Amino acid sequence: MRTIMIIACRELRSFFDSLLAYIMLIAFLGFTGFFTWLFGNGDVFFRGEASMDAFFGVAYWTLFFFIPALTMRLVAEERNSGTIELVLTKPVSDMQFVWGKFLSVFFLICISLALTLPYYITIASIGPIDHGAAWTGYIGTLLMSAAYISIGVFASSLSSNQIVSFLLALLIGIFFHLLFGMIARNFTGTLGNVINWFSISGHYQSITRGVIDTKDLIFFFSVIFLGLFGAEAVLVRRNLSSNH
Amino acid sequence: MDIVVEHITKRYGPQKAVDDVSFAVRTGEILGFLGPNGAGKSTTMKAITCYLAPNEGNIMVGGISIYEDPQAIKNSIGYLPESNPLYTDMPVINYLQFIARIHGIEKNQVNKRIAAMVEVCGLEGEKHKKIGELSKGFRQRVGLAQALIHDPEVLVLDEPTTGLDPNQIVEIRELIRKIGKEKTVLLSSHILAEVEATCDRILIINKGKIVADGTASDLRKRAEGKEILKTGIHGGEEKAVQDALRDLKNVEMVELLARGENLFEVHSKVGQSSAKAIFDLCVDRGWYLTQLTPTETRLEDIFRELTAN
Incomplete structure (x- = not known):
């Protein structure tokens, strides 16, 4: 855990540097x-109710595009410059390396969401806000971010090419973000579900509405773990026979 | 801590980068790893530092197998990778702090260790600069500093002196020799003079296989077999002298070194010496010797002989 934090902190620092x-x-x-x-159409004043929905709706799309831009260099750059060899010959396992990278971006997202707390405070002061929904909204946004970071x-x-990594992350992301929902609408019954x-x-949406369901948590954690284990598997592949 | 490499093989696709290589390095020994580019030096070093797992075979560092506890092995090794990769956007001090912390050096010791490394590696004036702004020589020093910061028992250096100027090369060699007295050092190079100057033992590897193993003088002896004498004989016709030398029983070949100076290079047959015969010849004919010098086989020749295709 300590090693993971050291790697995450170094990475976070380099984001700021x-x-x-x-x-x-x-x-x-x-x-x-x-x-x-x-914006007018759909913003807090337009709606005439004290809710954070407008914010979460925008965050949903902004983070979808921003996160791949932050994650694209994480492993690709290390591989390109060879520093990955340096780190992995220190007492750091592949899994710790991947988790450190993941957490660095996650912390950055936490910071940016913390800076939106004034929105929440302001809205709460102009009308009766559903506090539960606001907090679960934040939790949902964090979970969604974590899923995209892991992807x-x-x-x-x-x-080892950052642009390829960026586009690939968007490509995989767009399926979860949009396409699965759209495809599902064309099917009925179990397949659609x-x-x-x-x-x-x-x-x-179900989380931002204020309902934290175990099903949703299982989904997000599955995506997170799958992405990170996938990344570790890719790193371990160098031991097989390919030329890395 | 000893390094014991047992029959390792590493394949990249169908090609074998390292082919059934075994050797051992003892504590207090500096082993030079020599070979042409692509011979498998770096791959072997990557296997020892637990970056690449070999397809076959085992490596033990200090009695621990790389399959058993790679993290413990990594913590006892200081490694300078081939192209010396560094986080170029970090200042030297922060970079060393990062490496020190990742090695689990205690907080109150970190600054002490960094100060020691800055001094040993001569980084005092550059320690607050970003690594990306440093010249190649200073980057190499940062690379060495990060390899030494946790005072490792084993040091693996992949071409440690590339990019350094002659003064720095001498400094680094002295540093390595000093460290090598108590620790186990494995260093690779394709500069022969360097290996000869720094290392106790030399390992020559070619196409993934070990082709020679021994001290510099061992290797010379092995390759010698043939005695080469630089011979100067005056008092006779150049042509006559050369012919007479050629007719000697032990002589395989006579080469005229400089026309008009009666200077020859006499190659004896394998395992035989022709010094006495040459002397006797001179006495016989009434010539006189101006020079009779044994020529040492150069390490370069041995290297070329062993690694030529």
């Missing part, structure tokens, strides 16, 4: 702020 973190924070707060408060880490481990179960939007 390279300005990437600041750009991400400004863009995220800018986007969500604009659509939550100023991003997996995509990043597949290639099964495909719909893979769609992140359904699970996200």
Whole structure:
């Protein structure tokens, strides 16, 4: 655990050193702020009710695009510059390495969501807000982010080219984000339900509405673990016979 | 801590990068790993440092197998990878802190260790610069500093002196020799003079197989067999002298080194010496010797002989 934290902290620091973190924070707060408060059609004042739905709706899409941009370099860059050999010949296992990378972006997302707490406080002060729904909304957003980070880490481990990693993460992400839901609508019965179960939007919406269901938690944790184990498996592959 | 490599084989696709290699390095020994590019040096080192698992065979470091407890082995090894990869966006100090912490050095010891490394590796003036801004020589020093920071029992250095200027090379060699007195050191190079100057034992590897193993003088003896004498004979016609030398029983070949100076290179047959015969010849003919010098076989020649296709 200590090793994981050391790796995560180093990575988080390099996000801030390279300005990437600041750009991400400004863009995220800018986007969500604009659509939550100023956009008009669908913003807080337009709705005329004290709820965070407008914010979570925007965060759902912004994070979908931002997270691959943050995760794309995690493993790809290390592989490209050879530093992966340096780290993995220190007392660090492949799994610790992958978890460290995952947590670094997760912490950055936590920071950016913490900076949106003033939205919550402001809305709560102008009307009666459903506190439960607001908090579960945050939890849902964190879970969704974690799922996309894990997919991003997996995509990043597949290639030493960051652009490829970015596009791959978006490609895998769009299935969970949109396509599974759309495909499911064309099927009825069990098949439709099964495909719909893979769609992140359904699970996200049910959590942001204020209901934390074990089914949803199982879904998010499955995606997270699957992505990270996949990334580890890709790293371990160097021991088989391929040329890494 | 000893390194024992037992019959390791590593394949990249159909090609064998390392083919049934076995050797051992004892504590207090500096082993030089020599070979042409692509001979399997780096692959073997990657296997020892637990980065790549070999397809076959076993490696023991300090009695622990790489399959048993790779984390413990990694913690006792200081490794400088081939191209010296570093986090170029980090300042030297922060980078060393990161490495120290990942090795589990206690918090109150971290700064002490970093200060020691900065001094040993001569990084005092550069310690607050970003690694990306450093010249190649200083980067190499940072690479060495990170390999030494946890005071490892075993040091694995893959071409440690590439990119350094002659002064730095001498410094680094002295450093390695100093460290090598108590620790186990494995270093690779394709500069022969370097290996000869630093190492107690030399291992030559070619196409994934070990082709020679021994001290520099062992290797020389092995390759010698043939005695080569630089011979100067005056008092006679150049042509006549050369012919007379050629007719000697033990002589295989006579080469004229410089026209008009009566200087020859006399190659004796394997395992035989022609010094006495040459002397006797001179006495016989009334010539006189101006020079009779045995020529040492150079390590380069041995290397070329062993690794030529």
